[in-house]
Amino acid sequence: MSRINENFDSSVWGKIDRFVNGTEPETKETANEEIVRSRGKASFVGIEDTENLEFHDELALRQKEEDEKAIAKLREAENRSTGRFYKLWNRAYNVLAVLAALVIMALLVATVSYMPRFGEADNPVNNEVAARYIEHGMQETGTVNVVTGMILNYRGFDTMGETHVLFIAATTVMILLFITKKSVLGKEYKQDRAFEPKNDAILQKVATFLVPVIAVFGIYVVLNGHLSPGGGFSGGAIMGAGLILYVSAFGFKKTEKFFNEHIYVVAKVSALCCYVCCLSYYFYMGANGFDNHIPLGTPGAIISSGLILFIDIFVGTEVACTMYAFYALFRRGEI
């Protein structure tokens, strides 16, 4: 209604309209309007009027002034980046930054020089704790590989914390990147593999040979964790890498036949729960009058060293699931 009014832009309705739509009329137009208003009404009536020529002249003058202002502003900005003072300041800044970095590096190196030499026998690292682990580790935990016994038995609480950190990391990635089917009703969801090299022959052949080997090696590392180098985390990472190779070669549709979201949730949560149960058995039994009823077995046999074998399996499941979940969530926002 009020748009018919020729002073619409400066009227209250115009201001409200601008406020709602968020569009500002161009500054030039307002400038023109100012001129128009200063010259009184009805200057737009006839273009042939002599007054209008003056009006155009005035407009051109205004335009010129604005242009000059803009050019001056640009020059000022240019001077700021190329001017003498600013050049000097930039150079001083660079020198100061390098100096600060050098000072910090020198401090750190000086600190390192105060540390004991690497590999000396009387270092503070070689205290009674390490000696105890090496000397009595096999009798007390039943593991041939002392590292696994140390990680999962003596320092089981640390490893439990690490596994929880993995669980929380996977959950956080899920919160950030998970896409439900309802939220994406377009092509993106269907084209989850669209931008990958489709059915790459070389990749598929190599994966056919490599994936079983990687999977068997991962399972071997997990199950043999208490006898040979490796353990839950390494084996789980190897199995996860094998799963990722399989997915990138054959796609998510084939993987979903044996590893989908349901299996992921069940495996991950139950592995974590079983792990916590095993470790709490270690925490509460074997001291203060409670007997540890789990036999350690003969060191070197595959079924020995009490609960460590089971803890290895649970940690391996957890880590493999996490690795695969990271890849799948990054790749298509779904497991």
Place this chain on the structure above:
Amino acid sequence: MMIFVALLLGFLIICAITACLHKSLLASIVIFMAYSSIICIIWIILESPDLAITEAAVGAGVNSVLFFVTLKKINSISDKGDRQEVADEQN
């Protein structure tokens, strides 16, 4: 053996510096994979095979794959060929 270790350590430093300074992100990731592989061998020489297995699987394997996927997510790897292929198949 000493020469071998010195060579590995030299490669390690070169990889670390080039991974930081290389302009292409893709090349940086590949150099980072090489860094992980070298440090994996160094772990074996330092007689800690447990760490070496984990480094090879996580550092050189899963970590780099995640980096590649992220690069693809932010469209840093050009996939014009793939898109063309998909478009051809759909037609």
